[in-house]
Amino acid sequence: MAEFIKIYNENPNPREIQRVVDCLRDGGLIIYPTDTVYGLGCDITNTRALEKIAKIKGIKLAKANFSFICKDLSNLSDYVKQIDNATFKLLKRTLPGPYTFILPGNNNLPTVFKKKKTVGIRVPENNVCLAIVEGLGNPIVSTSIYDEDEVIEYTTDPELILEKWDKLVDIVIDGGFGDNIPSTIIDLTSHEPVLVREGKGSIDII
Numbered sequence: 001m002a003e004f005i006k007i008y009n010e011n012p013n014p015r016e017i018q019r020v021v022d023c024l025r026d027g028g029l030i031i032y033p034t035d036t037v038y039g040l041g042c043d044i045t046n047t048r049a050l051e052k053i054a055k056i057k058g059i060k061l062a063k064a065n066f067s068f069i070c071k072d073l074s075n076l077s078d079y080v081k082q083i084d085n086a087t088f089k090l091l092k093r094t095l096p097g098p099y100t101f102i103l104p105g106n107n108n109l110p111t112v113f114k115k116k117k118t119v120g121i122r123v124p125e126n127n128v129c130l131a132i133v134e135g136l137g138n139p140i141v142s143t144s145i146y147d148e149d150e151v152i153e154y155t156t157d158p159e160l161i162l163e164k165w166d167k168l169v170d171i172v173i174d175g176g177f178g179d180n181i182p183s184t185i186i187d188l189t190s191h192e193p194v195l196v197r198e199g200k201g202s203i204d205i206i
Contacts, residue, residue, distance in 0.1 A: 002031075002166050004158075006174045009033065012131045021135040023170050029053060031145060031165055032132065033175030034069075034124040036098045036183045036200050038161055040169065041140040044068060044110050050141060051112075056168055057143060061112050067100050067120030068139040071130050075139060079119050081106045087188050090205065096125040098200035102187040118189055128175050144182055156180050 003023075007016045020030055024043045029052055031040050040056070042049035054061040068079060073091055076083075081104040083091075091101060105119040113119070122142060124130065133140055145155065145165070155161050158174035165172060184201030187194040193206040 002162060002169050003171045004162050004174060005171055007128050009127050009175055012128050014131075017128075017131045017135050020132050020171055020173065024049075024132070024136055024140065028170035029056075029168070030132075030140075030171045030173065031161055031169055032129050032173045033126055033158075033178055034122070034129055034142075034183075035096070035126045036124070036179050036181060037144050038155070038158070038178045039069070039129070039142040040145050040165075041069065041142045043136060044139050044141045047110070047112055050110075053141070053143065062115060064143075065120065066141040066143050067122045069122050069124065069129055069133055069142045070139045071133045072096075072123060076103075076121065077106075079105060079109055079139075080121065083188070090188070090193070091121075094201065094205055095123040096130070097123070098125070098181075098183045100183045100185045102185065102189055102196065104189050118187075120185070122183065124183075126175070128173060 005016050007013060027046045027049045029042050029049060031038055040053060042053055051061055054064050100120045100122050102118050102120050105116055156178045162172045181200040184199040184203060185196035186206060187196050195203055
């Protein structure tokens with residue numbers, strides 16, 4: 001049975017944030033709000049937790065395209081090869097925000113991602129998930145939670161999310177109704193930005 005924890009975006013309660021951080025450190029899985037859709041995540045340094053998420057998604061961990069939720073751009077050099085000035089300015093201009101940027105990965109990626117040449121980086125404009133990442137001290141891996149409904153691709157109601165995910169995760173955070181439009185994905189691994197998926201973030205930036 002998952003814990004259902006209410007955390008307000010305007011002023012996240014530090015005690016509740018700490019409960020979530022402790023769960024992640026213990027290898028737990030959480031569902032949490034972002035500035036787009038709700039995400040399923042775990043500590044990127046915990047291989048067992050990563051394997052659990054891959055199993056839930058029905059994919060092999062080595063081939064999973066999870067994104068890393070970072071607090072800001074300061075952890076970028078931990079996982080990403082050196083980027084040029086134009087790329088850095090684009091990131092600085094748009095983050096925090098509803099974007100996932102695909103960047104060239106470096107040799108410091110967690111062991112399970114060593115063979116991957118790229119990494120998706122997210123800095124959501126949401127105080128709850130940013131406070132969790134700050135408390136944890138490193139990024140959390142993230143993947144969107146889909147709905148089987150053909151009309152509603154993403155569930156936005158935290159109580160309905162709890163109903164569906166109750167036995168699969170350790171904590172569901174109620175951060176209010178989520179959005180049903182995912183992040184805009186932009187590939188920055190070549191000379192020109194390439195739009196991979198148009199989502200909530202404006203594509204005028206490229």
